[in-house]
Amino acid sequence: MGINSGTKLRIAMVAGEASGDQLGAHLIHALKMHIPDAEFFGIGGPKMESAGFNALYPCEKLAVRGYIEVFKHLFEILGIRKALAKALIKNPPDIFIGIDAPDFNLGLERRLKAKGIPTVHYVSPSIWAWRGERIKKIGRAVSHMLALFPFEPALYQQQGIPVTYVGHPLADAFPLEVDRLPARVRLNLPPRQRIFALLPGSRQSELQYLGALFVDTAKLLVARFPDCRLLVPLTTRETRDLFEQALYDQGAENLPITLLFGHAHDAMAASDAVLVASGTATLEAALLKRPMVIAYRLSPWTARLVKRRLTLPYVGLPNVLAGRFVVPEFLQENATAENLAQALGNLVEDTETCRRLEVNFAELHLSLKQDTADKAAAAILPYLKNASTQSSIAAAPWNPAKAA
Numbered sequence: 001m002g003i004n005s006g007t008k009l010r011i012a013m014v015a016g017e018a019s020g021d022q023l024g025a026h027l028i029h030a031l032k033m034h035i036p037d038a039e040f041f042g043i044g045g046p047k048m049e050s051a052g053f054n055a056l057y058p059c060e061k062l063a064v065r066g067y068i069e070v071f072k073h074l075f076e077i078l079g080i081r082k083a084l085a086k087a088l089i090k091n092p093p094d095i096f097i098g099i100d101a102p103d104f105n106l107g108l109e110r111r112l113k114a115k116g117i118p119t120v121h122y123v124s125p126s127i128w129a130w131r132g133e134r135i136k137k138i139g140r141a142v143s144h145m146l147a148l149f150p151f152e153p154a155l156y157q158q159q160g161i162p163v164t165y166v167g168h169p170l171a172d173a174f175p176l177e178v179d180r181l182p183a184r185v186r187l188n189l190p191p192r193q194r195i196f197a198l199l200p201g202s203r204q205s206e207l208q209y210l211g212a213l214f215v216d217t218a219k220l221l222v223a224r225f226p227d228c229r230l231l232v233p234l235t236t237r238e239t240r241d242l243f244e245q246a247l248y249d250q251g252a253e254n255l256p257i258t259l260l261f262g263h264a265h266d267a268m269a270a271s272d273a274v275l276v277a278s279g280t281a282t283l284e285a286a287l288l289k290r291p292m293v294i295a296y297r298l299s300p301w302t303a304r305l306v307k308r309r310l311t312l313p314y315v316g317l318p319n320v321l322a323g324r325f326v327v328p329e330f331l332q333e334n335a336t337a338e339n340l341a342q343a344l345g346n347l348v349e350d351t352e353t354c355r356r357l358e359v360n361f362a363e364l365h366l367s368l369k370q371d372t373a374d375k376a377a378a379a380i381l382p383y384l385k386n387a388s389t390q391s392s393i394a395a396a397p398w399n400p401a402k403a404a
Contacts, residue, residue: 009035009384012093013053014043014084014108016101018202018235019280021045023122024099026169028053030377035384041093042084056084077104085111092117095383098142099123102134109141118383122146122376127155129312129320135159143383146376149321150367164379167370170280174265174287176365183269187231187258194228196221196344197271197290199264199281202235204242206277209297211246213337217275218255220341225348230257231271233264272348275340278329283317286361287368291347291354292318294329295340303332318364326360 011031015024025047028040032052041054049055057080085108088096095118098105102125109119121142127135128151135155138145145156145163156163181191189195198218200210218230234240240259247253260267265284268274274285278296285292294316298306314320316329328343330336347353 009038010093011038011040011095011097011384012042012088013040013048013097013099014101014105015045015048015099016043016104018045020099020101020123021047023169024048024053024097025051026373027097027099027122027376027380030373031380034377034381038384043080081108084108088112088117089115094118095120095380097122097380102138106134106137106141110137113141113143118143118386120144120146120380120383123148124152124156128152129315130306135161144379146379148368148372151321164375165370166375166379167372168283168368169372170284170287171365171368171370172372174284174365176362176369178269178288178290180270183266186266187260187263187270189229189270194225194348195231195271196228196348197231197233197264197267197274197276199233199268199274199276199285200239200243201277201279202239202281204236204238207239207242207246209299210277210295210335211243212250213295213297213335213340214275215243215246215250215252215255216337217340217344218257219250219252220337221344222255224341224345228256230255231260231267232257233260233262233267235262235264273344275344278315278331280317282327283321286318286321287365289358289361289365291357292327293340293343293347294319294327295335296329296331297335298332300332318361321364321367322360326357 013024015021021044024044028048028051031038040052041056043057044053044055081104089112092115096109096112097120098109100123105121109121113119119142121138124145124147125134125138139159139161143162145161147153147163147165148168150165153163153165184191198214200207200214221228221230232243234243240261243259247255264281265288268285268288268290271290274290274292276282276285276292276294278294282292282294296315312320314325314329315331316327318327319325319329330339
């Protein structure tokens, strides 16, 4: 099925960070199966560009987190949004797709929708965790919501907001069964050594808050398990420099740590347990069926603001999706090296808990495995069919039921 047109369809997109860049790239490939001549442009990263996207601004411009951090870049971010909105209103695209980055995209989507441009938001904001009142703002901003988690659509249906559950792309990408040995072979690790993977985050701000904490935790793990090895995958030169500085500051240069550029999935797959910063990496660890401990710290001011508006007692995605605590998480002042090392050590020595977690994570994996990119494309295509019709462009036979 495709859309044949004499004029190229123009699809504007905004992705705000690395995870959005990956989602956008998958979506572009899926849409091109139906509309190979479409033009994709806006804000995105290298993966979207490799898929044929024209990035007017790099997505790193939007990749900041926390009130303090956002405030430092606020004027630049607002300037980018204003310039992009002006350009899109002057020369309207056939559709706008905002990928996550709700603080940036929802305001932009509201302006575009008011001008008659269909707006799709890909990845529901965490209204189930905090700031639930945002759903009214979302309803004014989006023509259609694409939800990654199975409990989200009901929230939008109650407000009369069109929504489609598309599953999570990571569940499509990861195998249902993960063997630890091949990952260890790829990383040149002994098959029976005790391995911990430490993932302190992908942002520089996360390393600034978590780097020394993870190093101190590593020291305690080595004291308890003298023959263990620790894997620390880092995504950029800047985050690696910050972690190396933390090693030096904590006098831990001689720890049995292997720093990796990327290879986070291999590091987690090879490990016996994972210490991970709260975020998408917690879902990745769950899909790899690995026991984990979740940690996170924000600036005290940001943390106080967030805490007052939280509606759930947990923040880690495995716990949110299960609706209960299935893995330990330690936040702010509770995130101490002693707590983290104790919890990790207890996990690896409790084979029954590890087995139960593997079963829970396998069930979670199956619920999220939905051919996400294809489902997202199917939900978007009817809006492009309408755009083609309104432009008097000939279209191929259409099956709306398949896009439902």
